[in-house]
Amino acid sequence: xxxxxxxxxxxxxxxxxxxxxxxxxxxxxxxxxxxxxxxxxxxxxxxxxxxxxxxxxxxxxxxxxxxxxxxxxxxxxxxxxxxxxxxxxxxxxxxxxxxxxxxxxxxxxxxxxxxxxxxxxxxxxxxxxxxxxxxxxxxxxxxxxxxxxxxxxxxxxxxxxxxxxxxxxxxxxxxxxxxxxxxxxxxxxxxxxxxxxxxxxxxxxxxxxxxxxxxxxxxxxxxxxxxxxxxxxxxxxxxxxxxxxxxxxxxxxxxxxxxxxxxxxxxxxxxxxxxxxxxxxxxxxxxxxxxxxxxxxx
Amino acid sequence: xxxxxxxxxxxxxxxxxxxxxxxxxxxxxxxxxxxxxxxxxxxxxxxxxxxxxxxxxxxxxxxxxxxxxxxxxxxxxxxxxxxxxxxxxxxxxxxxxxxxxxxxxxxxxxxxxxxxxxxxxxxxxxxxxxxxxxxxxxxxxxxxxxxxxxxxxxxxxxxxxxxxxxxxxxxxxxxxxxxxxxxxxxxxxxxxxxxxxxxxxxxxxxxxxxxxxxxxxxxxxxxxxxxxxxxxxxxxxxxxxxxxxxxxxxxxxxxxxxxxxxxxxxxxxxxxxxxxxxxxxxxxxxxxxxxxxxxxxxxxxxxxxxxxxxxxxx
Numbered sequence: 171x172x173x174x175x176x177x178x179x180x181x182x183x184x185x186x187x188x189x190x191x192x193x194x195x196x197x198x199x200x201x202x203x204x205x206x207x208x209x210x211x212x213x214x215x216x217x218x219x220x221x222x223x224x225x226x227x228x229x230x231x232x233x234x235x236x237x238x239x240x241x242x243x244x245x246x247x248x249x250x251x252x253x254x255x256x257x258x259x260x261x262x263x264x265x266x267x268x269x270x271x272x273x274x275x276x277x278x279x280x281x282x283x284x285x286x287x288x289x290x291x292x293x294x295x296x297x298x299x300x301x302x303x304x305x306x307x308x309x310x311x312x313x314x315x316x317x318x319x320x321x322x323x324x325x326x327x328x329x330x331x332x333x334x335x336x337x338x339x340x341x342x343x344x345x346x347x348x349x350x351x352x353x354x355x356x357x358x359x360x361x362x363x364x365x366x367x368x369x370x371x372x373x374x375x376x377x378x379x380x381x382x383x384x385x386x387x388x389x390x391x392x393x394x395x396x397x398x399x400x401x402x403x404x405x406x407x408x409x410x411x412x413x414x415x416x417x418x419x420x421x422x423x424x425x426x427x428x429x430x431x432x433x434x435x436x437x438x439x440x441x442x443x444x445x446x447x448x449x450x451x452x453x454x455x456x457x458x459x460x461x462x463x464x465x466x467x468x
Numbered sequence: 469x470x471x472x473x474x475x476x477x478x479x480x481x482x483x484x485x486x487x488x489x490x491x492x493x494x495x496x497x498x499x500x501x502x503x504x505x506x507x508x509x510x511x512x513x514x515x516x517x518x519x520x521x522x523x524x525x526x527x528x529x530x531x532x533x534x535x536x537x538x539x540x541x542x543x544x545x546x547x548x549x550x551x552x553x554x555x556x557x558x559x560x561x562x563x564x565x566x567x568x569x570x571x572x573x574x575x576x577x578x579x580x581x582x583x584x585x586x587x588x589x590x591x592x593x594x595x596x597x598x599x600x601x602x603x604x605x606x607x608x609x610x611x612x613x614x615x616x617x618x619x620x621x622x623x624x625x626x627x628x629x630x631x632x633x634x635x636x637x638x639x640x641x642x643x644x645x646x647x648x649x650x651x652x653x654x655x656x657x658x659x660x661x662x663x664x665x666x667x668x669x670x671x672x673x674x675x676x677x678x679x680x681x682x683x684x685x686x687x688x689x690x691x692x693x694x695x696x697x698x699x700x701x702x703x704x705x706x707x708x709x710x711x712x713x714x715x716x717x718x719x720x721x722x723x724x725x726x727x728x729x730x731x732x733x734x735x736x737x738x739x740x741x742x743x744x745x746x747x748x749x750x751x752x753x754x755x756x757x758x759x760x761x762x763x764x765x766x767x768x769x770x771x772x773x774x775x776x777x778x779x780x781x782x
Contacts, residue, residue, distance in 0.1 A: 203605075302479065302482045302483055302486055303486055305479070305483040305486075306483050306484075306486035306487045306490060306758075307490075308716070308761075309483055309484075309487050309716075309758040309761045309762050309765075310487065310490070310754055310757065310758055310761070311716045311717065311719045311720030311723075311757065311761070312716075312720060313720040313721075313723055313724070314719065314720055314723060314738060314754070314757065317723065317738070317739070317742050318494055318738075318742055318750055318754060319494065321742040321743065321745075322494045394609065398609070398611060401611050401613075402611065402612075402613060402723075402724055405611075405613045405724065405727075406723070406724070406727060406739060407743065418611070418613075421611070421613065421614050421617065422613075424617070425617050425728070428617065428620070428621055428625065429625060432621055435614070435617050435621075436614075436618070439611055439614030439617070439618075442609075442611045442614065443606070443609050443610050443611060443614070444609075446608075446609035446610075446611075447605060447606060447608075447609035450605060450608055450609055451605065
């Protein structure tokens with residue numbers, strides 16, 4: 171009896187949500203690599219927002235007389251083939267990576283979740299149709315799908331984000347469908363049906379909130395995937411148009427002048443790698459902290 | 469099992485039909501006149517009309533799709549606009565090159581990732597485990613086109629050990645072919661290698677704490693036998709699933725790798741097709757690649773029965 175009272179007291183003195191958050195933070199920040207990843211992501215966001223203040227030079231200012239210079243005090247990473255400051259272009263490139271990451275993951279997750287929700291909730295023919303569509307998207311390598319769609323639509327940054335978003339749909343659709351199929355069996359969803367809640371209300375109020383943990387993890391991991399894919403596409407020449415600065419395109423520029431200034435290619439590549447690594451590490455950390463059952467599944 | 473195989477085959481056919489529709493519609497998401505876009509602004513109205521006739525653009529979309537679909541069933545993907553050559557022939561020449569590259573990359577990644585994953589799981593928490601896990605994380609984050617450029621810079625330009633680019637068939641000159649293949653294959657292998665290592669590690673960690681592993685060890689079996697015959701065999705299904713998905717990554721990665729190392733395979737054909745607006749090539753390429761990916765996944769699904777007798781007898 172005493173233990174019960176003790177427990178009740180514990181709960182009343184400490185809100186359950188707060189203790190949940192505490193547990194989450196303890197697990198999440200308990201690993202050094204996760205802190206490392208978080209710091210890099212925060213750094214990326216700050217760099218993207220304050221690019222004009224942080225960049226030592228105008229990233230678009232050409233100066234052919236000082237083209238392909240080695241690193242110096244004035245240009246910490248040297249200059250590119252048009253004499254533009256590499257460091258400043260990398261700083262501005264953070265904006266492109268971050269924008270593409272968030273917008274394409276936004277598009278992919280919204281479309282994918284909707285499809286998965288419909289598929290799992292209604293089942294039957296709708297389910298088969300949607301799932302075969304998802305299988306079809308998955309049969310085409312994402313980079314190739316984005317390349318073909320992006321080029322067909324015209325190749326600008328906006329179209330790259332749309333086509334990357336489409337390539338990301340399957341992950342969300344399958345995740346959502348699986349979750350819906352599980353949650354649908356739960357008593358509280360059945361109770362909702364009994365009291366006459368509409369399908370839409372059940373999906374939105376009962377099923378969706380239960381899928382949040384794996385979803386947050388997938389979004390984080392996909393931010394890295396999208397940034398890496400955008401880099402690949404801009405390396406191939408799709409996406410932001412000159413003189414805009416994107417990391418992948420800078421690697422491609424540097425490839426042609428590898429012997430003059432290898433940093434032109436090396437430095438943006440390191441940025442891509444660090445940022446993608448950071449999103450992966452934080453995604454893994456979130457997975458372990460939000461829901462230990464997910465370990466190894468995403 | 470027979471019912472399952474038939475159902476999976478039917479699904480694969482439906483998926484390929486949907487892919488064909490996606491591939492076909494790519495021509496139609498183009499804003500404006502496809503023929504005009506392909507020929508460029510200098511084209512005369514006669515040329516545009518002729519191409520419209522050739523592509524059948526004057527007919528309703530579904531009729532065009534139907535005609536195109538029945539042609540590809542017979543292996544006729546139309547004619548390339550740039551090469552003025554049959555798309556099927558072009559693909560026939562390029563596909564073996566990508567197959568060679570992909571196969572070498574796949575072999576490299578399996579040979580390295582499975583032992584690395586097992587070691588990492590068995591020595592959990594050791595320095596070796598950290599090194600393997602960190603390397604796998606980096607492998608998943610590294611842009612492979614950038615890795616290729618690093619390789620070219622150090623091994624070709626600075627050290628002069630390997631050729632910068634090019635492709636030779638192993639049947640023409642095996643030694644040169646192998647030298648040219650080393651860097652591209654390693655670059656292409658990085659992502660599958662990292663993914664498979666992570667999966668092997670996590671599947672093995674699940675399995676090695678099971679009772680039957682303890683039993684096998686206490687029977688006095690050799691550690692090697694315990695790990696391979698008892699643990700790996702039970703951990704293999706998620707690894708094989710992921711292996712099937714790597715086919716898609718390999719084809720996707722070949723787009724970048726073939727561009728950097730100027731290898732005349734499917735990836736480069738697709739890139740030039742996309743940038744030259746050579747849509748018959750892009751459509752045909754997508755169909756063939758999707759067919760390969762779907763077949764690979766089908767084989768993986770059917771192999772579950774081989775690895776797990778419980779599935780076989782269902």
